[in-house]
Amino acid sequence: DSGVTQTPKHLITATGQRVTLRCSPRSGDLSVYWYQQSLDQGLQFLIQYYNGEERAKGNILERFSAQQFPDLHSELNLSSLELGDSALYFCASSGSGQGLSSSTDTQYFGPGTRLTVL
Amino acid sequence: GQSLEQPSEVTAVEGAIVQINCTYQTSGFYGLSWYQQHDGGAPTFLSYNALDGLEETGRFSSFLSRSDSYGYLLLQELQMKDSASYFCAVDGTAGNMLTFGGGTRLMVKP
Numbered sequence: 001d002s003g004v005t006q007t008p009k010h011l012i013t014a015t016g017q018r019v020t021l022r023c024s025p026r027s028g029d030l031s032v033y034w035y036q037q038s039l040d041q042g043l044q045f046l047i048q049y050y051n052g053e054e055r056a057k058g059n060i061l062e063r064f065s066a067q068q069f070p071d072l073h074s075e076l077n078l079s080s081l082e083l084g085d086s087a088l089y090f091c092a093s094s095g096s097g098q099g100l101s102s103s104t105d106t107q108y109f110g111p112g113t114r115l116t117v118l
Numbered sequence: 119g120q121s122l123e124q125p126s127e128v129t130a131v132e133g134a135i136v137q138i139n140c141t142y143q144t145s146g147f148y149g150l151s152w153y154q155q156h157d158g159g160a161p162t163f164l165s166y167n168a169l170d171g172l173e174e175t176g177r178f179s180s181f182l183s184r185s186d187s188y189g190y191l192l193l194q195e196l197q198m199k200d201s202a203s204y205f206c207a208v209d210g211t212a213g214n215m216l217t218f219g220g221g222t223r224l225m226v227k228p
Contacts, residue, residue: 031214043161043205043218056215062139090160095215105214109153109160 003027004093004110018079021113025072025093031055031072033094033107034066038087049074068077081117088112120144120210122219129225130196135170137223138191142205148209149183150189156202164191164204193224201226 003026013019025032034046049068060066063081068083069072078085092107130136140150149168153161165173167182167189179192193200201204203223207216 002162033215042220045215048215058215092161096177106151106163106166106217107214108163111160 002108002110004091004108005093006089006110006113008113009111010114010116012118013081014118015081015083017081017117018077019081019115021076021078021089021115023074023076023091023093023110025074025091026108029095029108030072030095031081032068032072033092034060034074034076035090035092035109036087037090037112038084041087043090046076069077078115083117086115086117088114120208120217122206122208122217124204124206124219124222126220127223127225129227131205131227132196132198134196135192135194135197136224138193138204138206139218140189140191140223142187142189142206142208143212144187144208144217146210147184147187148227150180151209152178152180152191153171153205153207153218155205155221167205194225198226198228200224 005024007022030051033048037043047066048056052068055105063079066076090112092109092111094105094107124140151166152164155161165180172181172200177194182189203221205221
């Protein structure tokens with residue numbers, strides 16, 4: 001158990017809908033990262049938040065957005081869902097997010113949310 | 119851009135040693151990480167190399183050569199539970215964003 005929690009575990013929805021995925025980082029971690037894992041695209045970085053502020057952006061679609069709240073939990077919002085959005089969505093957290101110069105920057109992954117778009 | 123190459127599949131027998139290679143092309147480089155992922159599970163951190171050389175953690179070791187843009191994960195005394203996918207990942211930015219390779223599926227046979 002990494003200490004990172006994600007809800008829900010599974011989500012089944014229809015095309016065109018909007019969903020929200022939730023992540024709680026490990027106690028004390030300031031950075032939250034979102035990744036998407038699909039069979040054809042592998043594990044891809046979407047976005048990083050550090051202490052409530054957006055810090056880095058990857059291949060995140062404009063239909064997707066995220067935020068980190070004052071209690072450091074994060075939500076990933078996916079809208080106008082398409083069949084191709086079906087994937088595992090992982091949240092990870094780390095201590096500082098400044099770079100892997102120390103053990104505090106190791107990213108610990110949550111169990112993931114499996115999204116199925118029908 | 120950034121790209122990482124690793125073999126898609128490796129098969130080995132219980133008790134053997136296996137090496138999973140990773141070559142990378144990145145615009146920036148802070149270090150190379152390795153993660154293990156069992157089917158349906160979350161990626162689990164195994165090791166990290168920022169400097170050239172070998173890092174050993176129990177049965178697992180990881181090596182990095184920055185000049186060759188190359189690293190490997192060495193798994194010794196293979197056990198059935200080591201059957202999983204192994205990902206190399208580069209930390210190429212100050213923000214700690216990870217770019218992952220496509221993963222190597224390791225099958226350990228009795």
